[in-house]
Each structure stands twice: as structure tokens, then as C-alpha cells.
Amino acid sequence: MADLSVNICGIPFKNPIIPASGVFGYGREYERYYDLSKLGGISTKGTTGTKRTGNLPPRVAETPMGMLNSVGLQNPGIDAFIANELPHLLSCDTVILANIAGSTPEECAEVAAKLDQTDVHMIELNISCPNVKQGGAAFGTSCTAAAQVTKAVRAATKKPLCVKLSPNVTSITEIAKAVEAEGADALSLINTLLGMRIDLRTRRPILHNNMGGFSGPAIFPVAVRMVWQVANAVSLPVIGMGGVMSGEDAAELMMAGASAVQVGTAIVQDPYAPLRIIDELNDWLDSNGIDTAAELTGSVRAW
Numbered sequence: 007m008a009d010l011s012v013n014i015c016g017i018p019f020k021n022p023i024i025p026a027s028g029v030f031g032y033g034r035e036y037e038r039y040y041d042l043s044k045l046g047g048i049s050t051k052g053t054t055g056t057k058r059t060g061n062l063p064p065r066v067a068e069t070p071m072g073m074l075n076s077v078g079l080q081n082p083g084i085d086a087f088i089a090n091e092l093p094h095l096l097s098c099d100t101v102i103l104a105n106i107a108g109s110t111p112e113e114c115a116e117v118a119a120k121l122d123q124t125d126v127h128m129i130e131l132n133i134s135c136p137n138v139k140q141g142g143a144a145f146g147t148s149c150t151a152a153a154q155v156t157k158a159v160r161a162a163t164k165k166p167l168c169v170k171l172s173p174n175v176t177s178i179t180e181i182a183k184a185v186e187a188e189g190a191d192a193l194s195l196i197n198t199l200l201g202m203r204i205d206l207r208t209r210r211p212i213l214h215n216n217m218g219g220f221s222g223p224a225i226f227p228v229a230v231r232m233v234w235q236v237a238n239a240v241s242l243p244v245i246g247m248g249g250v251m252s253g254e255d256a257a258e259l260m261m262a263g264a265s266a267v268q269v270g271t272a273i274v275q276d277p278y279a280p281l282r283i284i285d286e287l288n289d290w291l292d293s294n295g296i297d298t299a300a301e302l303t304g305s306v307r308a309w
């Protein structure tokens with residue numbers, strides 16, 4: 007049995023496998039299947055300053071090797087999250103990453119300030135959402151906007167702050183450096199890639215929102231590449247995700263530079279995926295004579 011524990015920003019995780027934001031809600035649907043304390047952590051559904059109902063349906067579409075979604079940050083708002091969901095999550099004996107978002111830096115800061123008053127372990131700031139003050143382009147697609155929102159949230163909280171990067175950029179390392187300079191404690195990546203499908207019969211986009219986020223095993227090589235680039239460009243710990251389906255995928259993303267790994271779309275296919283991936287990672291470490299998961303991080307021997 008290998009030692010699966012990892013430490014990120016001084017927070018001990020019993021293993022490096024974390025359900026990703028948006029596919030695990032606030033954990034309640036999954037508790038009927040298994041004990042959430044088996045998980046390394048939980049990244050909760052993106053929560054905003056006030057309740058959001060999300061986009062109109064259809065909001066999901068299948069694609070070969072993945073899916074598209076345009077759920078659109080449906081959530082009950084930060085006050086309801088803190089009152090109704092967080093106390094239970096914090097009793098689950100696992101690390102809770104509160105994933106947050108907003109339409110302005112001020113909204114993100116307000117949400118973070120409220121979480122600062124709670125016992126949540128880490129804040130994960132999703133910067134892939136539209137910035138209404140800058141014409142709707144996502145915060146995460148410009149260094150200036152990414153830096154502004156990170157600065158505002160940093161000023162609002164002393165909690166460990168993990169900024170979740172968008173892959174829909176020309177240079178992910180420039181964004182990573184801009185966010186590091188404004189005081190992020192960790193980075194997580196990748197969020198979904200922007201995609202689109204069309205129904206040939208109706209000639210309408212399948213998603214009501216026209217475009218949506220592409221996730222699943224098809225994006226795994228992009229995630230490996232971006233985690234590797236970012237881990238080499240900054241001094242912050244990186245939480246990797248994007249298409250992880252197996253323990254071997256998790257090991258690969260850790261070799262690329264990730265200290266822990268989030269699992270998203272795999273859970274849509276199989277609610278037990280995180281537990282299976284924990285077991286597979288352990289088996290892979292054992293069969294390769296590796297004592298600790300942590301020693302995988304950044305161990306790729308690049309040419």
C-alpha cells in the first residue's frame with residue numbers, strides 16, 4: 007500500500023484525487039453511494055454572489071470521447087451555500103475547496119470575504135466566467151483581467167487561494183504568472199475548452215447557448231501539456247485536471263507537475279470513478295515500486 011497523501015499550501019490531503027467542480031454538486035447525491043471521507047477532497051459547484059438559474063436547455067451534448075456543457079453556473083448563491091451546504095460538507099472529513107465565480111471582481115471578492123468567515127479549507131476561484139465590465143470576455147483570457155480579479159479576491163481573504171485557469175488562451179504561462187504575481191497560493195487547470203456542435207437536421211446548435219465547455223478524455227493531452235507548461239513557469243503548486251479517467255492518467259498528470267488531480271467528466275459516466283481512480287493509482291504505484299504519490303509530482307524527464 008503506497009502512501010497516497012499529499013500536501014498543498016500546508017493542507018494535508020489523504021490522497022490526491024478530488025471530484026472537480028460542477029460534476030459533484032455539493033456531494034449529497036454521491037453520499038448514498040459511498041463515504042465521502044474516502045476522497046482526497048471535494049471541489050464544490052461554482053458559487054456566485056446571488057442565486058443563478060443557469061442557461062436554458064439543452065445544456066449538455068455528447069461528443070466522441072467527451073461532452074459539451076453549458077450549465078452556466080446554476081447555484082443557490084453564497085449565503086445559501088454557507089448556510090445549507092457547507093456545514094455538512096465540513097463534517098465529511100475531507101478537504102473542501104469552495105469553487106467561486108462572479109461577473110465582476112467585486113462580486114468574486116464579496117463571495118470570498120463571506121467564505122473567509124467560515125472553516126472552508128481552500129477557495130478555488132474560477133476565472134473562466136464572463137467579466138461583464140469588460141464586454142463579456144472571460145477573466146481568464148487576459149492577463150490584466152486575470153490579475154485584477156485575483157488581486158480583488160486576495161484582498162478579501164486569507165484562506166489558501168487556488169486560481170482555476172482557462173485553457174482558451176494563447177499563452178497559459180503568461181496568465182499563470184500574472185495570477186501568481188497577485189498572490190495566488192495555488193493554480194488549478196484546466197477548465198473546459200470552448201466547443202460547439204450542430205444538429206444537422208434542424209441546423210441548430212445542439213446547446214441552447216450555441217457554445218459550451220468541452221471536457222472528457224479527448225482533452226487529456228491538452229491538460230498534460232498545460233499542466234507541464236504552467237508547473238515549469240511558476241513556483242506555485244498545481245492541481246491538474248482535464249479528461250482524467252484512470253489511475254494511470256492521474257499518475258501522468260502528476261508527472262507533468264500536478265500535486266493533486268481533479269476528476270470531472272469521468273464521474274458523469276460513473277459515480278464511483280474517483281474511488282476506482284484512487285485504487286488504480288495505488289495499484290500502479292505498488293506495481294512500479296513507488297512508495298509515495300507525492301514523488302510523482304513534476305518527475306517527467308522531458309527531452
Ligand SMILES: Cc1cc2nc3c(=O)[nH]c(=O)nc-3n(C[C@H](O)[C@H](O)[C@H](O)COP(=O)(O)O)c2cc1C
Nearest residue numbers: 026027028052075132196197221222248249270271
Ligand atoms: C457539467 C459540468 C459543470 C461544470 N461546472 C464547473 C463550475 O461550476 N466551476 C468550474 O470551475 N468548473 C466547472 N466545470 C469544469 C470542470 O471542473 C473541469 O475543469 C473540466 O470539466 C475538465 O475536467 P474533466 O475533463 O475531468 O471533466 C464543469 C464541468 C462540467 C462537465
